[in-house]
Amino acid sequence: MKITLITVGKIKEKYLRDAIGEYSKRLSKYCKLEIIEVADEKTPERASEVVEESIRSKEGERILKYIREDAYVITLEIGGKQLASEELADKIEQLGIQGKSQIVFIIGGSIGLGKEVLKKSNYALSFSKMTFPHQLMRVILLEQIYRSYRIINREPYHK
Template sequence: MNIQILAVGKCKEKYLLRGIEEYEKRLKNDVKFSIKEVADERAPEGRSDKEAIQVMQKEGKRLLQQMNPQTYLIALDRKGKMFSSEEMASHIDNLAVHGRSHLTFMIGGSLGLSDEILQRADVRWSFSALTFPHQLIRLMVTEQIYRFIQIQKGTPYHK
């Protein structure tokens, strides 16, 4: 299975990078895993709704350019559906059984993902009704991907 995180902006916090690197190392024996970043767009303070949409559209175009067109897209969206770890692991396992071996988890910038991305998404996934920094979400998604794999393998990690 090929799993990718495609995200807007650079992750700069060293403590988050160390956590991400740890899960990347753990994942390398089970899946082909990668993280790709695209540049974020400046979002001026006091921006209008139109300016916010333009920012998300520009970031969305960059994301789409980096995305495999055949991928199964899981877009992180606070208005999306919440899944338990077991439900998502089962969903991913079912995709693999049906030949969907390329998955992309997409994380937007500070304003979220464009409508174009959300419409393209196969699943819109919400972690919580809470708002998290998108750099922290990168670590959380990486850990959850590792957890999904461990659930599928039946290891005690998830217990």
């Protein structure tokens, strides 16, 4: 299975890059992992809804270029479905059983995802009603994907 993370913006902090590197290394045992960073747009202070929608649209165009037609797309959204770790593991396992060869997880920028990206989504996933920095969210998502593969393979994991 190929797991692709498409994310808006670069990781600036070394400790986050280190954590992403660690989980990427751990995941290499279970899947082919690809992380694609697309450029983010500068959002002006107190931007209007029209300006924000334009920014989401531009970022969305960059994201959509990397999504293959046969990929199963999971967008991270505050309003998405919240799953327990075991449920995410089951979802990943079932997609593999159904013959899906690629799962694409999309993490938007600071103001979320554009309409065109949301239309492409097969599943909206939420980690919490709380808001997390999108750079930290990358680490959290990778940890949960890693945990999912540990669960799928009936290997010990921290509960």
